[in-house]
Amino acid sequence: MSAVVSPGAPGERLSRACVLAYGSGDVGNNIVHAMGMIFLLHYYTDVAGLGAAVAGTVLLAVRLYDAVVDLVIGRWLDSRSANARGERLRPFLLWGVLPLLLNVAVFSVPAHWSADARLLYAVISYALLGTAYSLVNIPYGALISAMTQDSHDHARLGAARSVMSILTFVGVSLLIGLLARVEGFGLQTTLTGAAALMAVLGYLCHLACHRGVRERVARKQPAIDWRLSLRTLRGNRPLAAVGVAAVLALGGASASSASLIYYARYVLGDGASFPWLILPATLLGMLVATPLAPRLAARYGKRQSFLAGVLCAALAHAVLFAVAPAGLPAAAALLGLGSIGLNVAMICLWALEADTVEYGEQRTGLRLEGTNYALFSLMRKLGFALGGAVPAFLLAHSDYVPNLSMQGPLATLVILIAVGLFPALCFLLARLVIGLHPWSGLQTP
Template sequence: MLFSVLVFCVPAEWSHSNKVIYAYLTYMGLGFCYSMVNIPYGSLATAMTQEPRSRARLGAARSIAASLTFVCLAFLIGPRITHSSPTEMASVYLFWTIILAIAGMALYFICFKSTRENVVRIVAQPSLKISLQTLKQNRPLMMLCTGALCILISTFAVSASSLFYVRYVLNDTALFSVIVLVQMLVGSVASAPLVPRLVAKIGKKNTFLAGALMGTLGYLLFFYMSDHSVPVALTALAIAAIGQGITMTVMWALEADTVEYGEYLTGVRIEGLTYSLFSFTRKCGQAIGGSIPAFILGLSGYIANQTQTPEVITGIRMSISLIPCGFMLLAFIIIWFYPLTDNKFKEIVQEIDKRKQSQQQLIKDFNK
């Protein structure tokens, strides 16, 4: 939280080069501290419970809270910087960053005091070599990371294409906020509460598959409607966003299950390293997805602030619909072969519990 504030506390009297160095150092510090917090935080669900529906609820709570925060910040800060000068904008950012840092510290304290790690480890502190070997053998984790990569590419391709779509295809930039609301509120907030119920009825894997299929069909319909009827196009986008939101939410529960699978194979439980790989894969998906529109627009001959050619319009429509559709379909195919079903997971947890009980009994017998 301290680095969040420091990023926006650039001394005004410094030279430009010193300001740039300061910005690099403070932002690197922010990124480092964020990773130090986010990795154990993201691993908490795995350590708190092994019950599938509880993990789905934790994932849903995370998705809803993140989406609502994003939307609230857009409405709180956005209007205050729209017509601000650079100096005024810096003051606005600093003020709100301080407020949010204070709120964040309070929330971190509440999280620290109210959460408990209930899952017992067999091997308390495995070496890095053993941890990497465990990671290498975890086939479900590798498949999930690949599926998550596809989902994140799809998500961020849509986000990066939205402004081009409303400006050059719909010719109405006022619709940009509508598209963002459809993606964030409908996609995450509306879909996340459905996930625990779906998991209870059809399981985590099938919930992911249902969401991926829904997203695929929604984006396909969006492509055919994206330059015709705006209401129908937005409805198709909402369908795709709900499907995408379901996959984004349930993948947190799936990631937690892969920790037990690794423990089942090797006896080593590595929540942190598992989540680190999963998080890194997601970041790669964000970067690739965000760059896709720029790549396609460059190939199609895009020139900013001009009337675009039919080739550019087609490229924009593909970036916001067909390409996300293709990656959603690829994620569906990958997870179709995902071996860790709910029944298999129950068997794994039961086997791990038997091993722990046997180990505890051996310790008791040894101490007699």
């Protein structure tokens, strides 16, 4: 075997404090992630003054670069030796201040610079943020498999991560809803200050995670070269299916998230309604799905629970598009229903990814937490790249005019597509990928 549970802990389940500590680490990660998913496209087009097509190209190019960086960092992690305390991943939590500070820079594009200079600043600052984020997030994600080999604990850790992720999304969304009421130069100044305060909070959460978790699964294998890593991953077909499903599910989810502020301002005609859309789209799903998903997974299996959840999300977004323009109550209800389904699906998908590490070890004797998670993260970044670019390119090929209260009919239509129809199609395709894949040999029905 290439991994053993640390002495003194065989069969021991993770404590609730340990699970909560692990989840707290995702607060720091998701301050960066949430601001990028929810607000960065709108910031670039309506505050920094970049054209929609230019903003979409920046998001697509940098997120594709991030995806490659994730794989390189994951491979590097698997080639590293443990430190004197037997840890390879946990120490990187202390680096969490880097992406949080760079996030402040990303949302501080100098307004007085020329268009070319602002574009260059946006590309460089966002690329540096992506690199620093990967240096923290890849080890953090891989910690699940290094903390325990128990499939049920994988699900608990995935649920804790989802809870903290959604709570952070809610907090950031509420803050953005307040910031959206500030106009002119004051918005940029206020946004920079808010990002700095969130950086302090995020790093405190990284420190709490570092203090509360331990790597209990010790590796017993030599350094692994690139060719052996790739050969091992090629044989891990469940990981490939989970990765493709992540591209599709997160592509749809991120497209909807990035477009909601446009939906609030230009379809509903009231930017102040944005928090009332994002709350059911995030908080309601978390509150219902977090206790529901582990129970569904225990009774019906992670795969079947994923299929049910993602179908629910697809139907809700399809109806949101079909009944447009829906009023605020109807839109909030449909987004809430979609959020419940999507959160059930993503909690199960996180647990399935952790199970693929065990599957790969069973087949090859090699345990590749870092590379496994990095490949999964690469696919997630492809999803985020897709979800961030599609709304931007749709806007660019419509009659959209930034900050114009009454948009043209084509601009309104593409916003509805980005919020409703496109996510629904992505969710259905993700369901098809997981539903058609054979799962023999994996620790899940």
